[in-house]
Each structure stands twice: as structure tokens, then as C-alpha cells.
Amino acid sequence: MNDAKIRLYVEHSLGQGQSIALSREHAHYLFGVMRLSVGAAILLFNGTEDGEWRAEVIVAGKRNGIVKCTFQTQSLQLPPNLWLMFAPIKKSRTDFIVEKATEMGVSCILPVQTDFTNAKRIQLDRLQAHAVEAAEQCGGTFVPRVQDMQPFDKALAELGDRQLLFCDEKMVGEKPIMRKTPGPWAILIGPEGGFSKRERDHLSSLKQSCTISLGPRILRADTAAVAALTIWQMTLGDW
Amino acid sequence: MNDAKIRLYVEHSLGQGQSIALSREHAHYLFGVMRLSVGAAILLFNGTEDGEWRAEVIVAGKRNGIVKCTFQTQSLQLPPNLWLMFAPIKKSRTDFIVEKATEMGVSCILPVQTDFTNAKRIQLDRLQAHAVEAAEQCGGTFVPRVQDMQPFDKALAELGDRQLLFCDEKMVGEKPIMRKTPGPWAILIGPEGGFSKRERDHLSSLKQSCTISLGPRILRADTAAVAALTIWQMTLGDW
Numbered sequence: 001m002n003d004a005k006i007r008l009y010v011e012h013s014l015g016q017g018q019s020i021a022l023s024r025e026h027a028h029y030l031f032g033v034m035r036l037s038v039g040a041a042i043l044l045f046n047g048t049e050d051g052e053w054r055a056e057v058i059v060a061g062k063r064n065g066i067v068k069c070t071f072q073t074q075s076l077q078l079p080p081n082l083w084l085m086f087a088p089i090k091k092s093r094t095d096f097i098v099e100k101a102t103e104m105g106v107s108c109i110l111p112v113q114t115d116f117t118n119a120k121r122i123q124l125d126r127l128q129a130h131a132v133e134a135a136e137q138c139g140g141t142f143v144p145r146v147q148d149m150q151p152f153d154k155a156l157a158e159l160g161d162r163q164l165l166f167c168d169e170k171m172v173g174e175k176p177i178m179r180k181t182p183g184p185w186a187i188l189i190g191p192e193g194g195f196s197k198r199e200r201d202h203l204s205s206l207k208q209s210c211t212i213s214l215g216p217r218i219l220r221a222d223t224a225a226v227a228a229l230t231i232w233q234m235t236l237g238d239w
Numbered sequence: 240m241n242d243a244k245i246r247l248y249v250e251h252s253l254g255q256g257q258s259i260a261l262s263r264e265h266a267h268y269l270f271g272v273m274r275l276s277v278g279a280a281i282l283l284f285n286g287t288e289d290g291e292w293r294a295e296v297i298v299a300g301k302r303n304g305i306v307k308c309t310f311q312t313q314s315l316q317l318p319p320n321l322w323l324m325f326a327p328i329k330k331s332r333t334d335f336i337v338e339k340a341t342e343m344g345v346s347c348i349l350p351v352q353t354d355f356t357n358a359k360r361i362q363l364d365r366l367q368a369h370a371v372e373a374a375e376q377c378g379g380t381f382v383p384r385v386q387d388m389q390p391f392d393k394a395l396a397e398l399g400d401r402q403l404l405f406c407d408e409k410m411v412g413e414k415p416i417m418r419k420t421p422g423p424w425a426i427l428i429g430p431e432g433g434f435s436k437r438e439r440d441h442l443s444s445l446k447q448s449c450t451i452s453l454g455p456r457i458l459r460a461d462t463a464a465v466a467a468l469t470i471w472q473m474t475l476g477d478w
Contacts (some may be wrong), residue, residue: 012365079453103462138456215317215344215478216379218434222340226465234470239454 004041004054004073006034009132009143014050018069019058027065036060043073047135051075052220074159076141079135080237081184083162084229085112085155087191088119089221094208096222097189098127100132103143104229105238109159110187111149115196122149129160152199157208160185163210167228178235185236187228189221243280243293243312245273246375248382253289257308258297266304275299281313286374286382290314307427315380317427318344320423323402323468324351324394326430327358330458331400335461336428339368341383344477350388351427354435359389386393391438395445401425403448405465408433408457417474418449424475426467428460 008030012020022030030036044053044067051072055067060079084101088111090092101109105106110129111122135143150158163185165178188203195203205208214227233239246268251259254360261269269275277296283306284291291313312443323340327333327350340348348370350361366385373384389397402424404417427442433441442448453466 099459100465101456101463103456105456138458140456213478215472215476217342217344217379219342219377220338221383223339223465226339226462227343227469230469231473232467233454234473237451237454 004043007034007043007052007136007139008029009136010044010046012044012046014044014053014055014073015047015120016068016069018053020044020055020067022065022111023227024063026060027063030057031060031065032062032115039168041070042067043076044069045135045141047076047141049076064238070189074141075107078142079107079140080233082106082232082237083108083110083184084189084225085110085186086111086189086221086225087117087125088122088149089115089183089192093220093222094119094122094127095130097225098146099134100128100226102131102140102231104226105140105217106144106187106229107142108120109144109146110155110186111147111164112152112155113149114190114191115199116193124148145169153202156202159186159206159208161208163187164173164203164206164227166209166211167201167214167224168200168211169214169224178212178231180234180235187225189225189228190222244284244285245269246262246277246282246291246378248371248375249283249285251283251285252287253283253285253292253308255308255310257292259283259294259306261304261306263302266300266302268415269296270299270304271301280309281306283308283444284380285313285356286375286380288315291380297337303470313380317381318346318379318383319472321345321412321471321476322347322349322423322425323428324425325362325428325460326348326351326353327388328431332459332461333358333366334369336386336464337369338373338378339461339465341370341379342377343465344379344472345426345468346381347363347385348385349394350386351386351394351426352392352429353391355430355432358388358453363387367382378475385401391443398445398447400447403427403442403445404467404471405448405450406453407450408453408463408465415438417451417470419474424471426464426471428436428467429466431460 053069058068165187292308297306403424
């Protein structure tokens with residue numbers, strides 16, 4: 001019987017009878033905001049093979065609390081071995097891309113600095129917190145890691161022989177057809193304003209690169225990310 | 240030669256030599272914010288068969304201005320005959336759904352009040368303005384009309400024999416497979432918290448209803464809208 005509604009990500013091992021001291025933020029949320037009391041049930045996951053556990057409130061304080069694992073409710077479900085690479089855009093849309101990538105199911109999120117990227121740095125902690133929140137809300141047991149931003153060439157070098165799905169706004173109007181090679185993949189979403197000539201040449205020189213179009217209208221980067229992830233998940237992923 | 244970067248939607252007929260008096264907002268944007276002067280070129284569209292026109296600035300005032308159409312740059316491109324029906328959620332996510340639906344290509348946007356919808360009304364003017372802005376930015380020549388919110392049963396009655404793609408979060412984990420019947424379609428995205436038993440029974444009683452799943456994680460309504468639109472556009476639409 002699963003009577004718990006609230007799901008929290010914790011950095012603590014989970015297992016039968018395991019007690020967990022809550023962080024101040026979690027205690028405030030559970031007991032201050034959501035008004036849970038002793039005996040109430042929540043769900044916990046930590047992104048590892050521990051999976052998801054039902055836990056009961058043992059101590060409910062204003063700034064602290066203890067919960068105890070009662071039984072496992074889900075085993076760890078890993079997403080496909082899929083990276084989302086994107087050029088950070090305006091703050092709120094970057095947050096959105098991280099949230100959407102987590103919901104859609106990726107293993108890793110890599111912000112990339114391109115020739116036309118305005119952002120000089122990203123707030124890694126904030127983006128990782130968005131991934132945690134999205135995992136809590138979508139029922140997933142895994143949280144993709146957000147990497148620090150890397151320059152375009154360095155990010156491409158990290159691909160190794162990983163397949164690359166490259167969404168090209170210059171191909172607007174052509175059919176979105178993708179190669180069905182199994183194995184690890186990455187999806188690359190360009191910045192608003194597209195890639196530079198140099199970057200486009202680099203991309204077409206990669207033998208693992210597969211270019212698709214996303215319809216006749218120019219999509220914003222966050223829309224393009226969800227659309228490309230949908231196409232990939234339908235073709236090769238866990239949908 | 241198309242030297243214009245800025246695209247604006249106007250409620251005015253467009254054609255060879257046609258002069259258009261700009262609204263105060265457009266004049267402020269073009270001459271105050273973007274610093275255009277007499278002779279500069281912009282692109283105009285009005286969502287009708289006039290399509291898109293290049294226009295030159297004739298008068299550049301602080302609160303007014305006149306532009307004159309020089310030549311047509313695009314003919315009207317109608318999106319597929321596809322409605323997006325959704326239960327309004329938090330304000331910013333509702334704005335997002337309207338923006339995404341416009342970029343992805345729908346003919347009409349219908350907010351629907353379900354048993355579990357918290358919103359009692361929508362700000363129709365604001366949502367329509369979001370559709371206009373999205374059309375200006377995605378290069379489209381058509382602006383989908385946003386309808387006023389309707390109760391669930393009334394909205395379904397409007398379908399007639401239009402095919403209905405219903406994205407069911409209760410089917411999480413099953414394959415997203417859709418029927419390839421051509422003709423008019425509608426996509427229905429449920430509210431957070433899903434549909435009520437009564438609504439689900441009503442939906443399964445409709446013979447034109449086709450149910451798909453959107454993967455093993457529970458998507459937020461705005462993510463689900465983009466994912467469902469991608470699947471539809473890939474299968475039956477203009478991608």
C-alpha cells in the first residue's frame with residue numbers, strides 16, 4: 001500500500017529500517033508547509049540502486065526531523081544512455097531545458113558554449129536543483145547530472161564515438177528522419193541564432209553526426225529540446 | 240533581397256505599395272527600442288492570405304510611424320487542421336503551452352475546464368498576445384486563435400467527428416502508437432492530477448478517440464503538449 005504523495009530526493013542511503021535525518025529545508029517543507037505530522041508517509045529516492053522507498057515520519061520538528069524507511073516502492077529505473085547538449089539561453093529558458101530533459105529522460109545534461117552563445121557561465125547549483133525538482137515531480141528515480149559549461153570543441157571531443165543527433169534550423173522544411181543505430185547518443189540543440197560556419201563544418205565532419213529538421217517553423221531552443229527528445233525516445237529510447 | 244530582421248504581426252491588409260500606420264506600441268518598439276530610422280526594412284504579416292511582406296519605414300516618430308509594403312517575402316502557410324485542447328495550469332505554464340503550440344503548428348488553441356482544473360477563467364487577451372509573439376518569432380505567417388475556456392463536456396461536443404489524440408498519464412509505460420487517420424485532429428492534454436473517472440469514461444466512449452502514452456515518467460502538462468505535438472506532426476503533420 002502506497003499512501004504517500006510527497007516525493008523527496010535525499011543524499012542518504014536508503015534501506016529497510018534506515019533512519020534519515022532531514023535537512024532543514026526538507027523539515028520546513030514537510031512540517032511547516034505541508035503540515036505533515038508523526039506517522040505520515042513520504043517517498044524518498046537518492047538516484048542510486050537503492051531506488052525509491054516509503055518512509056514514515058518519526059520526529060517532526062520545525063527545523064529538523066527524522067523519517068524511517070518502511071519498504072521499497074520502486075527499484076532504480078535508469079534513463080537511456082543519452083546526453084542533452086545545449087547552448088544556454090536566457091535564465092528561465094535554461095532552467096526549463098534542464099527540467100524538460102529530466103522529465104523526458106536523459107542520463108546527462110551538458111551546457112555548451114558556442115560562438116553565438118551569450119552566456120559566459122551557468123549557475124550549476126541552480127540547474128542541478130532544477131533537475132532534482134523535476135525528478136521529484138515526474139516520478140523518476142534517477143537525477144541526470146548537470147555538467148559545467150564547456151566550449152563547443154571540448155564538448156564535441158568528449159563524445160568519443162557516441163552518436164550525435166544535431167537539430168539544424170537551416171534544414172527547416174525537410175523531413176525529420178533519424179538513424180536507428182543503438183548505443184549511446186547525444187542530442188545537440190543550437191543557440192538562438194544557430195551555429196557559426198566553423199561549428200557547422202566541425203559538426204558535418206563528424207562521422208557519427210546525424211542531422212534532422214524539426215519542421216517548417218523555427219523552434220525556440222527549449223521547444224526544440226523537447227521535440228528532439230521526443231523523436232529520439234520514440235525511435236530508440238524507453239517510450 | 241531580404242534585409243529585414245524584425246517581424247511584426249499587424250491587423251491591417253498588406254499588398255504592393257500599401258501604407259500602414261503603426262500602432263503606438265510598434266512605433267515605440269521599432270524607433271525607441273530598436274532604433275530603426277527612415278528607410279529601414281521590417282517584415283509584416285497579418286495571418287491572412289496576404290502572407291508576409293517586406294516594408295520600409297517612411298515616417299519614424301516617437302509614438303507613431305508609417306511603413307510601406309515593397310514586396311511579398313512569403314505566402315501564407317497554414318498549419319495542419321489541428322486543435323490543441325488543454326486544461327489551464329499555473330499562469331506561466333499556460334503562457335508556455337500557447338507559445339509552444341504556435342511554434343509547433345496548430346490551427347486553434349482551446350483551453351478546457353476539467354473536473355480537476357483549478358483555473359476558473361483565463362486571460363484571453365494575454366494568451367492571444369503570446370500566440371502573436373510566438374508567431375512573430377518562429378517565422379510563421381499564421382496565428383492560431385485562442386478560444387475562451389469551455390467546460391469539458393461542451394469542448395468535447397465541439398469535436399464533431401474530428402479525431403482526438405488523448406495523452407493518458409495512466410498509460411505510463413506503454414508504447415506511444417497513434418492511428419494514422421488523415422483529416423482534422425485535436426490533441427487533448429490533461430490537467431495535473433489527471434482526468435476524473437467521469438471524464439475518462441466520456442473519453443473512452445468517443446469512437447474517434449485514440450489514446451497514447453508519453454513514456455515511463457509523468458510529464459508536466461507543458462512538456463506533454465510539446466511531446467504530443469511532435470508525435471502528431473511527425474506522423475500526420477507538416478514536419
